[in-house]
Amino acid sequence: MSQAQLTKATGYRRSMPMRLHMSRAMLYTGFILLTVIFIMPVVWLFLTSLKLNSEYGTYPTMLFPALPQWSNYPEAIIMRPFLKLALNTLEIALPSAVLTVLSSSLAGFAFARMNAPGKAALFILVLSMLLVPRMVTTIPDFILFSKLNLTNTYWPWILWGISGSSFNIFLFRQFFAAVPKDLEDAAEVDGCSRFRIFWQIFLPVSGPVIATALIFHFQWVWGDWFTPNILLSANNTTLAVGLGTLYLDPKGMTLFTLYMAALVCYLLPMLIIFVIGQKYIVQGIVTTGIKG
Amino acid sequence: MQDIARMVREPRRGGKMGLRSRRETRDFYLFTAPWSIGFLFLSFIPLIIGLLTSFTNYNGLNLEDIKFTALRNYSRSFESADFYTSLKNTFTYALVVVPVGNLLAIILASMLNRAMAGRALFRAIYYLPSILPLAGAIQAWGLMFNANAGAVNAFISLFLPGTAINWVNQHFVLMLILFTWWQLGGAMIIYLAGLQGVPEELREAATMDGANPLQIFRNVTLPLLTPVIFFQAILGIVGALQILDSAILLYGRTGLSGTISIPGDLYMYMVYVYSQVFDFQRYGYGVALSWIFFVIVLLLTIILLFTSRYWVYYEVAQERGNVK
Numbered sequence A: 001m002s003q004a005q006l007t008k009a010t011g012y013r014r015s016m017p018m019r020l021h022m023s024r025a026m027l028y029t030g031f032i033l034l035t036v037i038f039i040m041p042v043v044w045l046f047l048t049s050l051k052l053n054s055e056y057g058t059y060p061t062m063l064f065p066a067l068p069q070w071s072n073y074p075e076a077i078i079m080r081p082f083l084k085l086a087l088n089t090l091e092i093a094l095p096s097a098v099l100t101v102l103s104s105s106l107a108g109f110a111f112a113r114m115n116a117p118g119k120a121a122l123f124i125l126v127l128s129m130l131l132v133p134r135m136v137t138t139i140p141d142f143i144l145f146s147k148l149n150l151t152n153t154y155w156p157w158i159l160w161g162i163s164g165s166s167f168n169i170f171l172f173r174q175f176f177a178a179v180p181k182d183l184e185d186a187a188e189v190d191g192c193s194r195f196r197i198f199w200q201i202f203l204p205v206s207g208p209v210i211a212t213a214l215i216f217h218f219q220w221v222w223g224d225w226f227t228p229n230i231l232l233s234a235n236n237t238t239l240a241v242g243l244g245t246l247y248l249d250p251k252g253m254t255l256f257t258l259y260m261a262a263l264v265c266y267l268l269p270m271l272i273i274f275v276i277g278q279k280y281i282v283q284g285i286v287t288t289g290i291k292g
Numbered sequence B: 001m002q003d004i005a006r007m008v009r010e011p012r013r014g015g016k017m018g019l020r021s022r023r024e025t026r027d028f029y030l031f032t033a034p035w036s037i038g039f040l041f042l043s044f045i046p047l048i049i050g051l052l053t054s055f056t057n058y059n060g061l062n063l064e065d066i067k068f069t070a071l072r073n074y075s076r077s078f079e080s081a082d083f084y085t086s087l088k089n090t091f092t093y094a095l096v097v098v099p100v101g102n103l104l105a106i107i108l109a110s111m112l113n114r115a116m117a118g119r120a121l122f123r124a125i126y127y128l129p130s131i132l133p134l135a136g137a138i139q140a141w142g143l144m145f146n147a148n149a150g151a152v153n154a155f156i157s158l159f160l161p162g163t164a165i166n167w168v169n170q171h172f173v174l175m176l177i178l179f180t181w182w183q184l185g186g187a188m189i190i191y192l193a194g195l196q197g198v199p200e201e202l203r204e205a206a207t208m209d210g211a212n213p214l215q216i217f218r219n220v221t222l223p224l225l226t227p228v229i230f231f232q233a234i235l236g237i238v239g240a241l242q243i244l245d246s247a248i249l250l251y252g253r254t255g256l257s258g259t260i261s262i263p264g265d266l267y268m269y270m271v272y273v274y275s276q277v278f279d280f281q282r283y284g285y286g287v288a289l290s291w292i293f294f295v296i297v298l299l300l301t302i303i304l305l306f307t308s309r310y311w312v313y314y315e316v317a318q319e320r321g322n323v324k
Helices: A002-011 A017-049 A072-077 A082-113 A119-131 A134-147 A155-162 A166-177 A181-189 A194-205 A207-223 A226-231 A239-246 A256-288 B002-009 B019-031 B033-053 B072-079 B081-111 B119-131 B134-144 B151-159 B171-196 B200-208 B213-241 B245-251 B269-279 B283-311
Strands: none
Touching: A017 A256, A017 B081, A017 B119, A017 B134, A017 B151, A017 B171, A072 A082, A072 A256, A082 A119, A082 A155, A082 A166, A082 A194, A082 A207, A082 A239, A082 B019, A082 B033, A119 A166, A119 B033, A119 B213, A119 B283, A134 A155, A134 A226, A134 B033, A134 B269, A134 B283, A155 A226, A155 B033, A166 A207, A181 A194, A194 A207, A194 B019, A207 A239, A207 A256, A207 B134, A226 A239, A239 A256, A239 B134, A256 B119, A256 B134, A256 B171, B019 B033, B033 B283, B072 B283, B081 B171, B081 B213, B081 B269, B119 B171, B134 B151, B134 B171, B134 B245, B171 B213, B171 B245, B200 B213, B213 B283, B245 B269, B269 B283
């Protein structure tokens, strides 16, 4: 409904001043309505996390808790192994994010700034891997890892990290391809090795892309349920898998409000990263011109 | 994308290479080594192993007395009712979520592309959901639509007191809403980037000619956006067809064990593959299913590539620097 208003509003954009004011107002109303829809799930999660478990699901639905139960938070985080799971997740996410950025930026640099026989074919291979469904390689990878006794370790993520990702290689290639040639030429005349050119000239200017790739990868691991579910077990798994089983009372019923408090804490790192990194992501995407 | 096409078309340099270019070649392969070695061992060899497995009755343990079953796994797939149900669900889902999501993203991006107060803030807010970890975003939406504890029923109750719609049975709709919400911001940013590639002169020229904003959008902006739409359509469909975690998590299976029981309309293709492999240890059959899926995705991509020449507008090499 708000969308329809919005479309209508732009249609009148260049008419008389009076109508211009009207449409401006409608536009902002639409934007604000949409804002409410966009942040409501997170706000609602937060409100619910402050309720008593007995207030959860009462009819009629309470918008606010009678008394905010801040104690839900320490109970969810400290009394249960939330932090241990969070550490596990970090132990997987951080090294693999750094590795995938290193590996993908190296490859992206090579594809953008060097010539070699077979380069085009390899790049087509990189791009075509974007189309290969994850399951097609993940099941055999799983068989491989279990034969090598690497299940229940974090090695699979390290290995996947080292091999980079097609998406990130593409991101870095697009960015590096747009850097002016002069910089490199000067360095080459000075006898810099290619690795030094990459490391000291190209990487330092690619902040937004690095941030984008790091954040996307971190978010991916933080939210991935499938991979840890098949590769890890209860004692070394990640938050995405473990969270659902932590908040049960002795009868096996879910303690919903504690669970919601834990979910808020689970979302929090990404929200913080978002506040800090949002600008870089937008910049990263705009400057790499994924625009096609 | 055009520079990639140019790169691919570039003639291979034949004959003897100088020392300089030989060193360049060596460096190139060194730089791409982490990726290519990883590709070899984690993608290429697994692809082959997978393909071979799909012709056997491998169940994870019977490596000693494994049997070659030829195309048995494939023919069984086509005889299975679950195969068709899950395929139908998956396609229905993808065919709704990709067009709707992209349409909304284009509208949103073009609204936010002009100078106005608070633009950066709105952009950030609409982008926010896409950065949330999927496993948490699903739970947040599950809570929103909870019959008693959800905000949606609470809101409807304001107008229709006593509403307690059991949304849990509307899995499919819930899933569509969840993913539209989760992906809209990311797509919006990409379209915003695309819109910045649309030269202002063109729009001004059209305004001078008396075109209204809608006409300008239809005839100037949209054609220049088609490469982005194409890119988004391919990756969007490939991504949407692979939906797995969310279908399982939305229904609430969060534990580590137990086989999947999932309501009919959430029974997606990858859920089917997952449960065959990891719940029933039918590796051979599961990999066969995933290869059938791979072929379907490839065919779809080829069709899209083929049709692209009729609707994707590539600017012919005019001397204009910044259009890629």
